[in-house]
Amino acid sequence: VPLPDRFLHALATIAGDHHVLTEPDLRAGYETDWTRRYHGSTPAVVRPGSTAEVAAILRLCREHGVPLVPQGGNTGLVGGGVPHNGEVVLSLRRLDAVAAFDPGSGEITAGAGVTLATVQEAVRAQGWNFGVDLASRDSATIGGMVATNAGGIRVLRYGGMRQQILGIEAVLSDGAVLSRMPGLLKDNSGYDLAQLLAGSEGTLAVITAVRLKLVPQQPQRAVALLAVEDISAALRVVSAVRRTMPSLEAAEVFFPEGLELVCRHARLPYPFPATHPCYLLLECAAQGDESAPLAGTLAAIAGIRDSAIATDRPGRDRLWAYRERHTESISVEGIPHKLDVTLPLGRLPEFEHRVRAVISGAEPAARPVLFGHAGDGNLHVNILGLAPDDDRPDDAVLRLVAELGGSISAEHGIGIAKMPWLHLTRSTADREAMRAIKSALDPAGILNPGVVIPRA
Amino acid sequence: VPLPDRFLHALATIAGDHHVLTEPDLRAGYETDWTRRYHGSTPAVVRPGSTAEVAAILRLCREHGVPLVPQGGNTGLVGGGVPHNGEVVLSLRRLDAVAAFDPGSGEITAGAGVTLATVQEAVRAQGWNFGVDLASRDSATIGGMVATNAGGIRVLRYGGMRQQILGIEAVLSDGAVLSRMPGLLKDNSGYDLAQLLAGSEGTLAVITAVRLKLVPQQPQRAVALLAVEDISAALRVVSAVRRTMPSLEAAEVFFPEGLELVCRHARLPYPFPATHPCYLLLECAAQGDESAPLAGTLAAIAGIRDSAIATDRPGRDRLWAYRERHTESISVEGIPHKLDVTLPLGRLPEFEHRVRAVISGAEPAARPVLFGHAGDGNLHVNILGLAPDDDRPDDAVLRLVAELGGSISAEHGIGIAKMPWLHLTRSTADREAMRAIKSALDPAGILNPGVVIPRA
Numbered sequence: 047v048p049l050p051d052r053f054l055h056a057l058a059t060i061a062g063d064h065h066v067l068t069e070p071d072l073r074a075g076y077e078t079d080w081t082r083r084y085h086g087s088t089p090a091v092v093r094p095g096s097t098a099e100v101a102a103i104l105r106l107c108r109e110h111g112v113p114l115v116p117q118g119g120n121t122g123l124v125g126g127g128v129p130h131n132g133e134v135v136l137s138l139r140r141l142d143a144v145a146a147f148d149p150g151s152g153e154i155t156a157g158a159g160v161t162l163a164t165v166q167e168a169v170r171a172q173g174w175n176f177g178v179d180l181a182s183r184d185s186a187t188i189g190g191m192v193a194t195n196a197g198g199i200r201v202l203r204y205g206g207m208r209q210q211i212l213g214i215e216a217v218l219s220d221g222a223v224l225s226r227m228p229g230l231l232k233d234n235s236g237y238d239l240a241q242l243l244a245g246s247e248g249t250l251a252v253i254t255a256v257r258l259k260l261v262p263q264q265p266q267r268a269v270a271l272l273a274v275e276d277i278s279a280a281l282r283v284v285s286a287v288r289r290t291m292p293s294l295e296a297a298e299v300f301f302p303e304g305l306e307l308v309c310r311h312a313r314l315p316y317p318f319p320a321t322h323p324c325y326l327l328l329e330c331a332a333q334g335d336e337s338a339p340l341a342g343t344l345a346a347i348a349g350i351r352d353s354a355i356a357t358d359r360p361g362r363d364r365l366w367a368y369r370e371r372h373t374e375s376i377s378v379e380g381i382p383h384k385l386d387v388t389l390p391l392g393r394l395p396e397f398e399h400r401v402r403a404v405i406s407g408a409e410p411a412a413r414p415v416l417f418g419h420a421g422d423g424n425l426h427v428n429i430l431g432l433a434p435d436d437d438r439p440d441d442a443v444l445r446l447v448a449e450l451g452g453s454i455s456a457e458h459g460i461g462i463a464k465m466p467w468l469h470l471t472r473s474t475a476d477r478e479a480m481r482a483i484k485s486a487l488d489p490a491g492i493l494n495p496g497v498v499i500p501r502a
Numbered sequence: 503v504p505l506p507d508r509f510l511h512a513l514a515t516i517a518g519d520h521h522v523l524t525e526p527d528l529r530a531g532y533e534t535d536w537t538r539r540y541h542g543s544t545p546a547v548v549r550p551g552s553t554a555e556v557a558a559i560l561r562l563c564r565e566h567g568v569p570l571v572p573q574g575g576n577t578g579l580v581g582g583g584v585p586h587n588g589e590v591v592l593s594l595r596r597l598d599a600v601a602a603f604d605p606g607s608g609e610i611t612a613g614a615g616v617t618l619a620t621v622q623e624a625v626r627a628q629g630w631n632f633g634v635d636l637a638s639r640d641s642a643t644i645g646g647m648v649a650t651n652a653g654g655i656r657v658l659r660y661g662g663m664r665q666q667i668l669g670i671e672a673v674l675s676d677g678a679v680l681s682r683m684p685g686l687l688k689d690n691s692g693y694d695l696a697q698l699l700a701g702s703e704g705t706l707a708v709i710t711a712v713r714l715k716l717v718p719q720q721p722q723r724a725v726a727l728l729a730v731e732d733i734s735a736a737l738r739v740v741s742a743v744r745r746t747m748p749s750l751e752a753a754e755v756f757f758p759e760g761l762e763l764v765c766r767h768a769r770l771p772y773p774f775p776a777t778h779p780c781y782l783l784l785e786c787a788a789q790g791d792e793s794a795p796l797a798g799t800l801a802a803i804a805g806i807r808d809s810a811i812a813t814d815r816p817g818r819d820r821l822w823a824y825r826e827r828h829t830e831s832i833s834v835e836g837i838p839h840k841l842d843v844t845l846p847l848g849r850l851p852e853f854e855h856r857v858r859a860v861i862s863g864a865e866p867a868a869r870p871v872l873f874g875h876a877g878d879g880n881l882h883v884n885i886l887g888l889a890p891d892d893d894r895p896d897d898a899v900l901r902l903v904a905e906l907g908g909s910i911s912a913e914h915g916i917g918i919a920k921m922p923w924l925h926l927t928r929s930t931a932d933r934e935a936m937r938a939i940k941s942a943l944d945p946a947g948i949l950n951p952g953v954v955i956p957r958a
Contacts, residue, residue: 152745153847208697209661230908239932388687391609459691460692472691
């Protein structure tokens with residue numbers, strides 16, 4: 047359904063002619079996400095330059111009953127930022143001002159369109175860091191990261207995006223602007239709307255700016271790569287290190303199947319003389335050198351088959367490469383189905399033990415590659431060898447997750463990709479409460495329809 | 503308005519005769535909170551023993567249009583748990599089971615009625631601790647602490663109650679049970695209802711159980727009491743220590759006016775030979791002795807006039823007493839007005855500089871005593887010498903808070919006490935969004951009416 051001319055004209059009046067993109071080649075980058083698995087088409091991409099323009103656009107859309115999809119860096123993995131049904135795309139990337147950085151208190155205000163890398167660069171020179179880090183840092187925007195409650199490798203120590211938020215500015219579907227960004231470390235004055243919007247995937251409001259808490263920079267890092275007999279052993283190591291070393295920042299796990307791909311495609315030597323059933327990568331970060339306490343802690347733990355520790359940058363990078371180059375090495379083999387799940391820590395071993403059989407039971411040709419954030423109970427289940435639309439293995443994995451009390455999405459969100467399975471881990475009462483909240487804040491249903499809340 | 507007999511009969515059928523209290527002497531303890539400033543009356547207190555009973559009670563109340571006030575340990579400070587308009591009191595104290603403690607992952611599930619002290623005792627024997635601590639630990643319940651997003655002295659390091667929540671079970675006003683408590687460290691599958699309920703003060707749902715994250719016990723503690731020239735200097739010290747010592751757990755501030763009361767009423771010697779304009783108490787906690795690094799860090803900071811450091815328990819307690827005995831020492835002088843406010847850290851000095859004049863401008867006989875959590879920008883403004891219902895100084899202080907971009911409630915909540923001032927720091931858009939959410943989840947308005955959301 048083409049948009050009425052007067053709608054497009056009004057849109058251009060608000061944002062400026064050259065910020066309303068209707069030509070196919072200009073729209074294309076906004077219609078497909080970077081997984082290239084999710085794409086749609088939009089009659090127009092609008093790129094507002096201010097919160098007031100966002101508000102005016104929302105009022106216009108609501109008046110005309112035009113649905114829209116808010117979009118940040120378009121680095122999502124579940125199709126939550128792509129126009130699936132001809133929605134207008136509301137790109138927030140022009141809201142890219144770093145408005146206020148206070149090195150004394152360790153806080154920063156960033157527009158929704160500021161990239162993670164920009165925030166990191168702005169604060170590192172002053173001895174601060176940002177608690178969330180992830181591979182798409184050069185493209186992922188702060189607004190999108192809050193809207194999806196992005197995670198990454200430092201959640202173990204600092205929490206996800208939700209935990210970094212000190213304030214939010216967002217526009218409701220009627221154009222009203224929620225603005226609460228004084229940078230207060232405590233605030234118990236009514237409902238915490240920022241926490242409700244975090245992880246709501248653009249369905250309740252359009253986030254336009256965020257006040258973020260920073261963490262002190264920890265200049266000295268120690269990385270250990272450990273070979274262990276199974277994921278239970280890996281979890282015992284994480285538990286022991288976590289309890290004695292507050293400097294523990296990351297605890298990543300992977301398996302021989304992934305290591306083989308990484309060593310082959312990234313041309314890396316195997317880390318140890320023998321292969322082992324499970325690998326655990328730990329990183330500690332502190333003001334001083336943590337390698338001796340880390341080695342001491344590890345020496346007291348039974349069941350570590352082999353280990354390597356590095357403190358200098360090249361050595362640390364070398365160890366991290368075995369974990370970090372999983373994604374690209376998997377991609378060389380094909381386009382995987384990616385399932386991002388969490389289990390209660392106590393059920394993670396049973397899940398890991400059963401999931402491969404569950405996958406091959408659904409499709410014998412499937413080749414699972416698992417890796418993830420052991421400290422958080424979060425595994426990324428990549429499945430190679432599947433047809434793009436063969437959802438049977440996905441279904442089998444997510445049912446196993448539900449059976450074991452886990453979540454069908456740990457950090458990627460629901461988007462449209464996980465909608466068919468949301469009922470597995472969110473009860474009817476949960477989903478009805480979510481729908482009631484959606485109807486309360488977006489009664490016309492114009493914000494990211496079909497995401498999180500099923501279409502009516 | 504007395505309750506219909508058939509309502510009371512149905513209530514007794516659900517919870518058992520002896521758990522529906524209608525006799526005045528049995529009700530009395532539930533009608534007045536421990537400040538003794540807020541009281542009301544209730545026709546009945548009901549004490550359910552299970553989540554199913556809570557759900558049945560809510561269905562019954564909704565059917566009869568009977569409003570109710572959820573109540574935990576009744577240790578609130580803003581009148582949020584007291585029946586002001588003849589509401590039924592729903593006491594959650596019987597939900598006192600510690601259902602699941604997993605020492606491996608550091609998680610515990612507690613019924614809403616479990617006290618903070620019970621959780622602390624349960625986990626300490628296994629090397630864990632709970633991130634939130636506060637003086638009312640023997641009475642305050644986990645459910646009430648989540649409902650009010652309680653804070654305390656460890657927020658600087660671990661966050662408030664909101665940050666400890668891994669899952670929640672709660673009953674909506676129609677009796678539907680939200681239950682999401684697998685203990686997942688990450689979960690991005692739709693709206694985070696637990697985070698919405700945290701701090702909603704019993705107005706959206708009745709919390710019946712919570713899954714909580716624990717923190718590793720830190721056996722060695724170092725406490726420093728510092729004399730500094732003003733609160734700006736105190737904040738500079740906190741900022742410097744925070745950036746280099748992740749073990750910093752508390753940063754408390756007080757002033758000569760409070761120290762004089764404490765030394766007089768608690769019969770303590772003055773801590774230093776001279777008196778000073780501002781005092782800062784720091785506590786670090788770690789696996790090893792932090793006193794040397796703390797002393798080293800402090801030695802490099804200009805503007806510290808005097809200092810004392812203690813690592814043994816008696817020495818630490820002696821230093822903490824100057825801060826902890828403020829509340830009781832103030833009480834000896836009279837019943838204070840208590841205002842619990844946060845400021846952006848950068849505005850805290852201006853606030854502290856102006857607030858005494860603002861108070862005496864409103865009432866010359868008023869005697870302010872300030873203390874609080876410097877690391878969080880959170881001051882407790884106690885005002886002695888006021889008539890109980892003289893709100894002019896309160897009004898003046900809260901307007902100053904609003905002018906400086908702060909919050910009228912840092913950790914106590916809004917209750918009924920702060921309702922007249924909520925508009926100062928929550929915009930019309932904020933309050934309309936809150937009302938929309940309230941109407942969505944509690945359309946009949948039976949849950950804690952008049953708290954956070956004004957009566958219709």
